[in-house]
Amino acid sequence: MTDITTVGVDLAKSVFQIHGVNAEGAIVVRRQLRRSQMLDFFQRLAPCLIGMEACAGAHHWARELGKFGHDVRLMPPSYVKPYVRRGKTDQADAEAICEAVTRPSMRFVAVKSEETQALLMTHKAREFLVRQLTQVTNAIRAHLAEFGIVVPKGVHNVGRLLEAGERADLPTTARMPLRLLADQFFETRDRIDALTKDIRREAEASGAAKRLQTIPGIGPITATALAATLPDTTGFRSSRDLSAWLGLTPKPHSSGGKEKLGRISKMGNRYLRRLLYLGAMGVIAARRRGLPGEDWLWRLLQRKTAKQAAIALANRMARTVWALLRSGTSYDAARAA
Structure with missing residues (x-):
């Protein structure tokens, strides 16, 4: 099995499905492994690329298999689904994972410690x-x-x-x-x-959590949740990508050259999205108690409801989070204004 270059692993509670191919894409191994056999199998395998869906237990197996020199990559299950050719079986899922992990456009989930x-x-x-x-x-x-x-x-x-x-x-x-x-x-x-x-x-x-708490509307609970969930922001090309990942951007529906933006998608991490929304509502409540002004939030509140303004502010906060985590700096109110 030294010629195996890529392995797709369909995780489960007790029985795991393995699909391995060589450099030419030919199938080398297709079998089931019990939980007790997993470490022994991959320990005897030469270092290769291993793909898994980011589901329950995935981060544990990624850490364990990474100790053997393998390049373990986790993918969102929704990104793997289009590669399932036909039927819902463990073999089909493992083959789809093996195919998806080699795609250059695939986005991966950072392995958590x-x-x-x-x-x-x-x-x-x-x-x-x-x-x-x-x-x-x-x-x-x-x-x-x-x-x-x-x-x-x-x-x-x-x-x-x-x-x-x-x-x-x-x-x-x-x-x-x-x-x-x-x-x-x-x-x-x-x-x-x-x-x-x-x-x-x-x-x-946490230094990252301290920096995030300088953003208005983000306290220790939101800051630690963001810092733990987003240990690596290189997977997001821009701040809008992070907002879209949190489900805070409008859902597009375009056809025939006509672009239409609907409500927010509400995709991604619901917990982080709710924390940002609650923090934005707190900022809005505090701003309403202040004097009228020409700042962005006050002008937004004059033409939108509080909940709509909170979504827009949460979107802005998410983009600021991306900038601070990427640059390692603290929030500057003067630049944000």
């Missing part, structure tokens, strides 16, 4: 707990509303809601589930606070 994945895991765990906190809050509010107990919306008003429930003349059978929900609410909130502290400590230790 264990430290980067650990930080992203903290973000994902925090996001999961925030969703749980919202669910528990809605459950408490809905149950107490059945007894006529209502307070203003917001997580910060849950304490008032629970106090009102304790003072109310509720049936005994309703108090136990209410206390269970209250305990879950406070425990979940404490866990979110603990993860937030870890993220803030990471933001203080």
Whole structure:
């Protein structure tokens, strides 16, 4: 198998499909490997180009196979799909991956280190707990509303809601589930606070995160998420490419020489897009409290709704993020104006 130059690997939980070709494109190997056989197979293989889809476990295998001298490249699954000739089988997928990884126009996903994945895991765990906190809050509010107990919306008003429930003349059978929900609410909130502290400590230790926090609307959570997800910006030719990757650019639909731009595509990383949007809404809220002016954001708010302006500002923030990560500099408000 010394003549193998390119290998496509279709990842799975237990059984992996391998498709290897030589320099002329002729098939040399096409077989299945169990998880326990993966490292031994590639350790005996001469250094070659290995392609994988950027899915669950891909970064782990890319790091492990890279130790053997292989050039491991990860690709977005949506970019590999057009190379599947016919049918949905593991063999067809591995062959498509083997073909796609050799294309000069293919865009690849940077392999993440264990430290980067650990930080992203903290973000994902925090996001999961925030969703749980919202669910528990809605459950408490809905149950107490059945007894006529209502307070203003917001997580910060849950304490008032629970106090009102304790003072109310509720049936005994309703108090136990209410206390269970209250305990879950406070425990979940404490866990979110603990993860937030870890993220803030990471933001203080990361030079890239410090630079990104100089951009208005970007705090430690957004900065660390961006720095961890975008360790290498060379895959984006321009700042607009990053905005498009985050789904913040209009979706084009052109035909017959007529160009039409629709709504934003909402493709790519939903978590980063939401963080940028929330940061933009915070900047807009602060700007509205200020005096009228001739700056770009104020003029935009005079002719667009707040949400439309937030999307435009998030797009601008993404482009600024690309510039700072690429140049290694901090945000300059005078130049941005």
